[in-house]
Amino acid sequence: MRWLRDPSFWVSVLIVALAGAWPLVTGSASGREDMSLILMFVILASSLNIVLGYTGYVNFGHIVFFGLGGYIGFYLISQMGWHLIPAAIAGAIVTALFAAVLGAIILRLRGAYFALATIGVNEAVRALIVNWDALGGAVGMTMNFKRYQAYGGPMNALWVAYGLMIVVALLSVITSYGVRTSKFGLGLLAIREDEDAALVLGIAAPKAKTIAFVLSAIFPALAGALFFFKNGNIEPGDAFRLHMSVEGIVMIMLGGYGTVLGPIVGAATYERLRGYLLTSPIFKDLQLAFAGVLLLLIIIFVPSGLVGWLRNRFPKVRRVLA
Amino acid sequence: MKGVKWLLTVLFILALVVTGCAKAAPTPAPQPEQKPAEKPAAKTMTVVLGFTASQTGKYAKESKEQVQGIQLWLKDLEKAGGLKLPDGTVVKFETKSYDDESTKERVQQLYTKLITEDKAEFLISPYSSGLTAAAAVISEQYGKVMITTGAASDSIYKQGYQKVYQIYTPASRYLTGAVDALKAWDPNAKKIAVVYEKTKFATSVAKAAKAYAEKQGFEVVLFEGYEKDTTDFGPFINKIEAAKPDAIIGGGHFQDGSTFAKQLYEKKTPVKMVAILVAPAVPEFAELGDAAVGIIGPSQWESLAKYSPDSAKAAGVSWFGPTIDEFVSGYKAAYGYEPGYHAAGGYAAGLVLQKAIMDAGSIDADAVKAALDKMDMMIFFGHIKFDTGEYHGLQIGHDMVYIQWQKKDGKVVREIVWPEAAKTAEPVYPLR
Numbered sequence: 001m002r003w004l005r006d007p008s009f010w011v012s013v014l015i016v017a018l019a020g021a022w023p024l025v026t027g028s029a030s031g032r033e034d035m036s037l038i039l040m041f042v043i044l045a046s047s048l049n050i051v052l053g054y055t056g057y058v059n060f061g062h063i064v065f066f067g068l069g070g071y072i073g074f075y076l077i078s079q080m081g082w083h084l085i086p087a088a089i090a091g092a093i094v095t096a097l098f099a100a101v102l103g104a105i106i107l108r109l110r111g112a113y114f115a116l117a118t119i120g121v122n123e124a125v126r127a128l129i130v131n132w133d134a135l136g137g138a139v140g141m142t143m144n145f146k147r148y149q150a151y152g153g154p155m156n157a158l159w160v161a162y163g164l165m166i167v168v169a170l171l172s173v174i175t176s177y178g179v180r181t182s183k184f185g186l187g188l189l190a191i192r193e194d195e196d197a198a199l200v201l202g203i204a205a206p207k208a209k210t211i212a213f214v215l216s217a218i219f220p221a222l223a224g225a226l227f228f229f230k231n232g233n234i235e236p237g238d239a240f241r242l243h244m245s246v247e248g249i250v251m252i253m254l255g256g257y258g259t260v261l262g263p264i265v266g267a268a269t270y271e272r273l274r275g276y277l278l279t280s281p282i283f284k285d286l287q288l289a290f291a292g293v294l295l296l297l298i299i300i301f302v303p304s305g306l307v308g309w310l311r312n313r314f315p316k317v318r319r320v321l322a
Numbered sequence: 323m324k325g326v327k328w329l330l331t332v333l334f335i336l337a338l339v340v341t342g343c344a345k346a347a348p349t350p351a352p353q354p355e356q357k358p359a360e361k362p363a364a365k366t367m368t369v370v371l372g373f374t375a376s377q378t379g380k381y382a383k384e385s386k387e388q389v390q391g392i393q394l395w396l397k398d399l400e401k402a403g404g405l406k407l408p409d410g411t412v413v414k415f416e417t418k419s420y421d422d423e424s425t426k427e428r429v430q431q432l433y434t435k436l437i438t439e440d441k442a443e444f445l446i447s448p449y450s451s452g453l454t455a456a457a458a459v460i461s462e463q464y465g466k467v468m469i470t471t472g473a474a475s476d477s478i479y480k481q482g483y484q485k486v487y488q489i490y491t492p493a494s495r496y497l498t499g500a501v502d503a504l505k506a507w508d509p510n511a512k513k514i515a516v517v518y519e520k521t522k523f524a525t526s527v528a529k530a531a532k533a534y535a536e537k538q539g540f541e542v543v544l545f546e547g548y549e550k551d552t553t554d555f556g557p558f559i560n561k562i563e564a565a566k567p568d569a570i571i572g573g574g575h576f577q578d579g580s581t582f583a584k585q586l587y588e589k590k591t592p593v594k595m596v597a598i599l600v601a602p603a604v605p606e607f608a609e610l611g612d613a614a615v616g617i618i619g620p621s622q623w624e625s626l627a628k629y630s631p632d633s634a635k636a637a638g639v640s641w642f643g644p645t646i647d648e649f650v651s652g653y654k655a656a657y658g659y660e661p662g663y664h665a666a667g668g669y670a671a672g673l674v675l676q677k678a679i680m681d682a683g684s685i686d687a688d689a690v691k692a693a694l695d696k697m698d699m700m701i702f703f704g705h706i707k708f709d710t711g712e713y714h715g716l717q718i719g720h721d722m723v724y725i726q727w728q729k730k731d732g733k734v735v736r737e738i739v740w741p742e743a744a745k746t747a748e749p750v751y752p753l754r
Contacts, residue, residue, distance in 0.1 A: 029434050029437075029438045030431075030434050030435045030438045030439050033430060033434040034431060037431055040427075130520050130549075137520070137525060138520040138521050138522055138524075138525040138547070139522045139526050142455065142477045142478070142480065142481050143481065144480075144481050144482050145462060146482050148463075153463075154459070154462065154463035155463050155464075227427075230459070231430065231455075231456050231459065232456070232458070232459040233452070233455040233456070233477070235452060235522050237452070237522070238425075238426050241425075275431070278420060278421055278423070278432075279435065
């Protein structure tokens with residue numbers, strides 16, 4: 001395996017694995033909650049990066065996959081009594097099919113038109129769920145606390161969900177690396193730089209874009225199922241929050257657009273920063289203002305993101321920072 | 323070889339960024355230290371009370387009121403010299419709270435922190451049903467008692483929690499009183515139209531009201547939801563007029579509710595009663611002027627309400643805590659304006675916790691739970707009693723009061739018109 005000899009592969013994977021294992025080692029529940037959110041954002045940002053960073057399509061509706069996977073998974077667990085793992089996988093499969101159909105249609109649009117369409121898709125799916133009584137409609141669904149008994153009690157259930165979150169995060173990072181270093185990924189980069197030129201060179205752009213879109217849908221769907229399982233309830237407003245799509249884009253820009261490591265660093269930095277400001281006695285009342293100013297400064301002065309800046313500034317690190 | 327060195331350096335730095343930052347927040351203190359165990363010598367103990375507040379995000383306004391209510395209760399308790407247990411120990415509360423940004427992701431993270439790091443013994447819920455549902459999963463798994471306020475949804479109490487207790491009247495009973503009122507005021511009224519906003523809260527209220535109205539022998543001639551942020555109710559009003567109901571009930575939140583009331587007035591829709599959620603209970607509703615007149619709305623609590631030690635005696639339950647006047651004047655003195663029901667709910671949550679700890683005689687979660695299960699009392703907020711059966715923790719004592727905007731001496735004022743026992747004025751009925 002060429003991957004296994006590539007230091008940049010190990011950098012990305014080990015960072016996620018070590019950070020993820022930290023709460024497991026210390027057994028700190030609070031650390032687990034912090035890290036669980038970070039991993040969730042890593043999943044969202046890494047998967048979004050496949051479409052946004054590699055292919056150059058700005059997707060504002062990325063969260064629709066998270067919500068859809070969450071809804072299907074939650075329905076299967078709470079109403080049909082499925083186990084978390086098959087329910088999450090089923091959610092991911094349906095979401096991937098949805099992405100394939102959707103991608104085949106809206107990926108024909110480019111630039112701003114595509115971005116607008118993705119917002120529309122998110123709102124349309126949300127409206128559909130609000131009017132779908134079997135899925136709880138506007139009220140949403142709840143899960144009986146007893147369901148957690150099947151996972152060794154509620155305490156244990158959260159650790160199980162966390163363990164799975166680490167696995168999904170690793171899978172999404174490995175996939176992101178795999179795409180980035182493959183011929184398929186080069187095709188995507190070519191599409192990002194100039195789609196027409198890529199077509200002329202013989203890249204099957206529509207197919208490649210759709211595959212990228214499907215890949216980017218699977219991981220948020222899994223994360224959604226885990227997140228709402230942990231939450232014990234789901235409602236349309238939380239599942240399809242446009243705000244979270246935007247946050248995902250910010251994380252990618254912060255960390256480094258189009259790199260494997262960028263979304264990981266971006267998600268962790270963004271989330272840690274927010275989490276720290278939120279609970280620090282000095283900043284907790286003006287944490288949003290502070291975070292806003294800081295983000296603005298970073299975007300103005302380091303437009304290629306942290307990882308992008310390192311890669312440009314120190315060409316030698318390119319070998320280890322993909 | 324050089325690559326390996328680079329790899330190690332970068333790996334080290336980045337691992338620090340990702341995990342190391344977690345240490346920037348206070349690390350979990352090694353177990354014992356400040357745990358306020360009941361030492362025989364100690365006469366005072368400090369108990370940590372944890373909650374999150376929505377300082378930012380969509381619930382900021384309501385949450386602020388709620389937190390001010392909690393803080394006023396703490397101040398009053400401190401003034402009274404703390405909470406005295408039967409064995410002479412004085413319990414003092416220390417609060418820990420963080421901003422949950424009105425989002426669920428934060429709530430679970432912060433409640434876990436409150437319990438495991440700040441060692442909170444008791445919890446109060448965030449504002450809103452959605453956030454409370456997320457917090458309840460955490461509090462329940464650590465076996466902590468959580469008093470919920472600002473959370474009216476019924477569904478939380480169908481999840482099998484054992485230590486979550488609700489202060490508010492649940493959503494399923496928000497508009498049932500309006501149906502009762504209609505029945506009492508006009509035995510000939512038979513038809514009701516239910517028009518509601520398609521959100522979690524309004525939908526559950528509307529569904530419960532429909533079921534209740536049908537049980538009471540009314541015909542629900544229209545049951546229709548509208549999207550949130552609807553600004554043109556014309557099509558709905560046309561449908562309502564075609565269905566010829568005696569009363570319209572429903573609504574959602576402030577913006578849509580007040581627009582709906584205004585357009586009903588402009589179209590002179592011929593109905594005898596309009597009862598809608600949330601909007602009429604907000605003071606700004608008066609700005610609608612004539613369009614506000616006659617509109618009825620449910621409220622968790624009103625400063626005009628008549629709960630008193632006497633009414634407690636009449637109902638055969640004990641009275642606890644300050645009177646309505648004492649609460650209102652205390653709140654005004656502290657914050658400079660009259661409290662609404664969000665603030666009252668915050669204060670009430672503290673009061674219920676205080677009474678339960680006093681009854682239990684200890685801060686042990688199971689003893690406090692037993693005291694809460696037995697609780698049946700009246701406070702300035704109303705009657706408090708919890709379901710101990712299938713829907714454990716659901717509020718079954720407290721009732722809504724219904725206010726109606728009326729015109730007095732050219733001014734639009736709010737009056738309580740239902741229930742009979744609490745009313746301050748005769749209802750304006752029929753409306754048109």
